[in-house]
Amino acid sequence: MTAPLFPLFADLQGRQVLVVGGGAVAERKTEALLHTRARVRVVAPTLTPALAGLRAAGRIEWLQAVFAPGQLDDAWLVIAATGDPTVNRAVAAAAEARRMLANVVDDAALSSFQVPAIVERGPLQVAVSSGGGAPMLARHLRRQLETLLDDSWTSLAELFTRERQRIRQRFPRPAERRRFFEKVLAGPLPRLFRQQLHAQAEHHFLASLDEAAPQPRTGSVAVVGAGPGDAGLLTLNALRAMNEADVVLHDRLVSEDVLRLGRRDATYIEVGKSASGHSTRQDDIHRLMLEHARAGHRVVRLKGGDPFVFGRGGEELEFLRTHGIPYEVVPGITAAVACAAYAGIPLTHRDHAQSVKLVTAHCKDSFDTLDWQSLAQERQTLAVYMGVAGLEGLRDRLIAHGRAASTPFALVENGSRREQRVLNGTLADLPETARSHQVRSPALLILGEVAALAGTLHWFGAPPVGATAPTHSRNLPAPTLQAA
Structure with a gap:
């Protein structure tokens, strides 16, 4: 996989750019420059009529010649638009030797x-690039x-x-x-x-500027659910x-895709917890x-899933309230809902599950606090937030309290992410x-x-490993894709 390009807007006013080629492509590049x-x-042996007209008007300089490396000496950058692979390679090599940027x-x-595809609105420019790999997609x-716009x-x-x-x-x-x-962009200014x-628009803007006074910096905390990983599941709030x-x-488990949607100039601090390796203590997070x-900052406490479902969000709000810090809560899509949906598993089903229980158990002591008799009941779905620790103890206790050993399960790893399994x-x-x-x-x-429905209802990523058609599922036809 190639590295992403560094986006750059170049100020070329009054600076020389060399265009190698005199055909239609060179004509378009010259007009843009x-x-x-x-x-x-x-630089070209001949010019199109349009380029010749630009030269006659004194808007461009023409060297009636074939390309030579010395022609790059006074240029800031170069564009090769000849359609001749040999000449284009020579331009690229000469530019590389001079550490000059070149576009072939x-x-x-x-x-x-x-050269990106550009949307221009006065001083505002929006550039779209595919890195040269799919220019028609950018267009x-x-x-x-x-x-x-x-x-x-x-x-x-x-x-x-x-x-x-x-x-x-x-x-x-x-x-x-x-x-x-x-504030001003959320008001009537764009509409005017x-x-x-x-x-009227300018009067409103100046009035807003005069009325607005810098406010004393009052910090706050937003406790925000980031969902399970797919950035598309992030809420607008x-x-x-x-x-x-x-x-x-x-x-730690908030995905890079989600983090990339935040402000680029914000300060990002990982405060994750891990069963093994470095962890940030809750007191340190507080x-x-x-x-x-x-310090007057707007703080986002960004949590995987939902902050109020095994996320210790309640503890953090209690701490903030005790210390007089303003706060708000933005719910997120919790892992049980997202992972089940992305695995094709309905958490409830009219025929098979009339209730759902969300459970977490990370150690022996927390196991001892659970109501195993209730958890072992049939016709319900258990969604267990525990990673992969303690699976053997979980199985043994459920079976000991009456849950059938043949009960289906689905383990969803990296749910909703590209690497979901x-x-x-x-x-x-x-456990085995x-x-x-x-x-x-x-x-x-x-x-x-x-959980057995994952074998027939999966839609995202690879089919489940070890999936078999559930004996209780209706004879539903295989899904088909229809043209819009």
């Missing part, structure tokens, strides 16, 4: 930079963005650019400026520009909280929340199955008749 007010020199059109391997997305964005960008210094003087702290922008009421955060205290909130079997063989397949945390155990 002239839009940035670059000084463009074209339609050849990502030879290019050290890519398709650009067309969608063109319809999404109307002309009011031009007016907004021009206004904020024009008033940049005044805004910075009014709000010297970045956090204060961010909150001002959040869309309605072409420019005078969770995304909002992450984009307002100054500090994010996140669990101390970090208090320290950053008292589901194991099916029966209660009698539960987990050991033989080397199941690792995060994993959730689903026990009950509904």
